[in-house]
Amino acid sequence: MAGESIIRVNGLFKQYETAAGAVPVLKDINLTIASGEFVAVTGPSGSGKSTFMNILGCLDKPTQGSYFLNGKEVDTLSPDELARLRNDALGFVFQGFNLLPRADLESNVALPLVYGGVENGERRKRAGEMLAKVGLGNYRKSLPNQISGGEQQRVAIARALVNRPRIILADEPTGNLDTATSREIMTIFTRLNKEDGITILLVTHESDIAAYADRLVRFVDGRIVYDGAVTRLEAGKA
Amino acid sequence: MIGPMLTEAWSAMAANRMRSFLTMLGMVIGVGAVILMLAIGQGAQYEVDQSIASMGSNLFIVLSGSTTSGGARMGGGAAPTLTLADAQAISELPSIAAVAPIAPGTAQVIYEQNNWSTRVDGTTPSYLEVRAWQLAAGYMFADSDVRSATRVTVLGQTVVKNLFGDENPVGKTIRIEKSPYLVTGVLAAKGQSLDGRDQDDTIIIPVTTAQRKLFGSQFQGSVRFMMVEASTAQAMPAAEQAINQLLRQRHHIQESADDDFTVRNLTAVANAASATARIMSLMLGAIASISLVVGGIGIMNIMLVSVTERTREIGIRMAVGARRRDILLQFLLEAVIISIAGCLAGVLLGVGGAVLINGIAETTVVITLSSIVLAFVVAAGVGIFFGFYPANKAAHLNPIEALRYQ
Numbered sequence: 036m037a038g039e040s041i042i043r044v045n046g047l048f049k050q051y052e053t054a055a056g057a058v059p060v061l062k063d064i065n066l067t068i069a070s071g072e073f074v075a076v077t078g079p080s081g082s083g084k085s086t087f088m089n090i091l092g093c094l095d096k097p098t099q100g101s102y103f104l105n106g107k108e109v110d111t112l113s114p115d116e117l118a119r120l121r122n123d124a125l126g127f128v129f130q131g132f133n134l135l136p137r138a139d140l141e142s143n144v145a146l147p148l149v150y151g152g153v154e155n156g157e158r159r160k161r162a163g164e165m166l167a168k169v170g171l172g173n174y175r176k177s178l179p180n181q182i183s184g185g186e187q188q189r190v191a192i193a194r195a196l197v198n199r200p201r202i203i204l205a206d207e208p209t210g211n212l213d214t215a216t217s218r219e220i221m222t223i224f225t226r227l228n229k230e231d232g233i234t235i236l237l238v239t240h241e242s243d244i245a246a247y248a249d250r251l252v253r254f255v256d257g258r259i260v261y262d263g264a265v266t267r268l269e270a271g272k273a
Numbered sequence: 274m275i276g277p278m279l280t281e282a283w284s285a286m287a288a289n290r291m292r293s294f295l296t297m298l299g300m301v302i303g304v305g306a307v308i309l310m311l312a313i314g315q316g317a318q319y320e321v322d323q324s325i326a327s328m329g330s331n332l333f334i335v336l337s338g339s340t341t342s343g344g345a346r347m348g349g350g351a352a353p354t355l356t357l358a359d360a361q362a363i364s365e366l367p368s369i370a371a372v373a374p375i376a377p378g379t380a381q382v383i384y385e386q387n388n389w390s391t392r393v394d395g396t397t398p399s400y401l402e403v404r405a406w407q408l409a410a411g412y413m414f415a416d417s418d419v420r421s422a423t424r425v426t427v428l429g430q431t432v433v434k435n436l437f438g439d440e441n442p443v444g445k446t447i448r449i450e451k452s453p454y455l456v457t458g459v460l461a462a463k464g465q466s467l468d469g470r471d472q473d474d475t476i477i478i479p480v481t482t483a484q485r486k487l488f489g490s491q492f493q494g495s496v497r498f499m500m501v502e503a504s505t506a507q508a509m510p511a512a513e514q515a516i517n518q519l520l521r522q523r524h525h526i527q528e529s530a531d532d533d534f535t536v537r538n539l540t541a542v543a544n545a546a547s548a549t550a551r552i553m554s555l556m557l558g559a560i561a562s563i564s565l566v567v568g569g570i571g572i573m574n575i576m577l578v579s580v581t582e583r584t585r586e587i588g589i590r591m592a593v594g595a596r597r598r599d600i601l602l603q604f605l606l607e608a609v610i611i612s613i614a615g616c617l618a619g620v621l622l623g624v625g626g627a628v629l630i631n632g633i634a635e636t637t638v639v640i641t642l643s644s645i646v647l648a649f650v651v652a653a654g655v656g657i658f659f660g661f662y663p664a665n666k667a668a669h670l671n672p673i674e675a676l677r678y679q
Contacts, residue, residue: 094592094672115596122594133589133676137284142277149277150594194593 040103041201041234042068042091047100049086049257060086062257064100068236070201073228075245075265076238078254085206087254088238092125092204093117105201122151126195130207132187134179140166140190141175147198165193169223185216192223202234203227209244221247242267275606282607285579296575297615299568300655304619304648305626306561311644312627314554316637321550325543327463327472329404331370331509332540333501335363335516338533353495354533357480359523360499364399366519368512370504373400374496376483382476383448384436391432392475393449395483395496403500411443411458414479422481427458431474450487454478509540558644562651568615569655576608576663587667588675601668608660609653616652620645 049061061083068074078084089095090102093109102109105124112120121127126147134143145162153161166172169189171182179187188208195203205224209217225247227233239245246265253261286293337355360374376395381388394400398413414425426447433442442456463472478487480496503512513536520534580587587600624645627638 089673092592094676115598118591118594118596121592127592129676133585133592135586135589137288138281142280146590147593150590150596150599155276198594 039070039106040067041070041105042066042236043103044091045101045103047087047090047097047102049083049090049095049098060257061090061097064257064259066252066259066262068234070234071228071232072250073225073235073248074237074250074252075248076236076252076254077240077245079240082254083257084238084254088204088206088236091236092127093120118150122147123198124200124202126192126198126200126203128188128191128195128203128205128208130210132179132184132191132211134187134190134194136179139176139178140171140182143179143190144193144197146194151198161197162193165197166190168196169193183216185212185219188212188216188220189223192220192227196227196233200233202236205235205237207238207240209239209241217241217244278603278606279610281603282610285583285607286611289579292575293611296571297611297618299571300565300612300615300652301568301619301622303561303565303568303655304616304652305622306564307558307648307651308620308623308640308644309626309630310557310561311554311647312623312638312640313630313636314550314557315639315641315644318547318550318554319637319639321546324465325546326405328466328539328543329406329500329502330540330543331503331506332403332538333503333509333513333516334498334537334539335501335520336498336535336537337495338535354524355496355499356494357496358494359520360397360496362519362523363499363501363516366512366515368504368508368515370502371399371402372499372501373397373403374480374499375400376480376488376496377498378483378488380449380487382432382436384442384445387436389432389435391429393483393487394475394477395480395487396477397480400477400500403502406463407461409459409461410441411456414457419479419481422479422485424452424454424478424482424486425457426454426476426478427460428456429460429473429475430462431471432476433459449476449478452486506540509538513538565648565651565655569612569659572608572611572656573659573663575611576604576660577666579607580604580663580667583667584670584675584678587670588672588678591670591672592676597668600670601664604664604667605657605660608664609656612652612656612660613649616649619652620648623648 044064044066047061047064048059050057050059064087076084076088086095090097093104096110104120109117109120135146138146141159141162144165145158148158148161163172163175166175169192171186171189171193174182174186179190182190203224208224209220212220221244224235224237228235235248237244237248245251248265251261251263251265252259335355337353355374357374360372363369364372373396378393378395379390380393381390397419398416400406401408401413408427409430411427413427414423418425426449428436428442436442436447437445442459445456446453447456448454460473460475460477466472484494484496501512501516503509516536517532521532524533526533590600624640627640630636631638
């Protein structure tokens, strides 16, 4: 399954300037992720894993070091070029679902296509297909507050998939969901990874969620302390 | 891109109906006020222009010079320096349209048991053209009446009302200072002059009749003043010069000597009055524009609130690939929609109010297309101007912080 490297990070540092001085958050991160991998990112709060995901998601820039996405160096790109990458190379799934409350499910799923410049008819068609793929084909005109949390997260996944990205970045996607629903969501992620070959990076602190991944990267104090197979021991530390 | 943005703008406004309505109301009142005030101002200007036009257009008044009698200077018009022959000569100048020599006076006029004291102008038939005056009935006396000094008269409306009531005066005979005069015509109503005099309280008779029979002048053939109409407004300076030259020549005035006549340009007075009305109109518009600016600030205020409320939404949009200019455009579009919708309603309000005032107060209000277009352009401009700051603020949010915003 694993192919060429899709994400490559070299000597990455990130620090925030505060009134009290510079606060280092990431210290010398080196990581390569191959196309088609399913990686769980774990670590305690404040370990820097969220900052790392923001950088991978082209929402934030490193202080130092380089980041290659699909072989392209990202930190030299303009804000507009970064927006374009977020639009077609990446899909985001958040803990809080982050759907637009006033838009129906179809419009929510179609949102990335709007910014990708896709025609209206095509947008509806592809949004419909993606909703069907996550099992919500009959809820196209519903509003987010009319469906359950698990269903909302499935809509968010459909939105992340609609522009056919090769990578999905999921930040605690099951954090707000009960166990049974979490299992459903993880099944969808697993299927996307195994059947469609989509690379998945998943931030979690639950060991049974991390267990769905093939590879585990563990952050502590801004450094990677573990990078390898998902073992019961390492997953349990999450 | 614009299509979904319009939908989004609409749903954002629909989600906060009351707020959108109140924001829009600021623009509605602003635009309505501008249109209404411009309509009232232009109406006032129209009325001033009308009363200026009633005086006659492109007019000069040529006054005869003053005279000194026993050490007392008698003022302009007292010396018998202007003659009917002068009037004739001036009327032959190329830049002149018409000349009416005038021998004015006041007389008691009597018809049956009614009598009335009124202004009597001895003049020629060209008086009607110079004063831009129509006849309401009958006909004007002719040049032949002037030549033979006939006792005929044309009456102003106020005189008709006081002497005749509802009776038709044409063909009747009135007495002016004991002599009978045949009424040949009636002047149309002209209303008040700029200085508030009743222009209709007058009668006109042939100038020769006035000179020889009514007032009796020791200088036969002289007139106090004449009204001279230039052919066009552009020709007025040339006409003034030509009149001066001609009269100096005719009166044999030496190079060094002063004129024995005065040429006054009435257009200057008219222009001043017109300018006053225009300034008033502008001032009304300017005051109303302030409310438009206040409306614009209302839009900015609400857009800032909206940006803050929708911070998370902005973060989501940025995460899925919205560029800064997409966010900017979206919020700008919302501001412009609010201001243009408010403007449309404001135009209706302003026009409706103007029509209402026209009906109730019977003052003239003039709505011009240009004032509507102006209000519209200003409103769209206000929307863009005051919408830009909030929209730009939204576009420059940090996506990470925006996503985290609760």
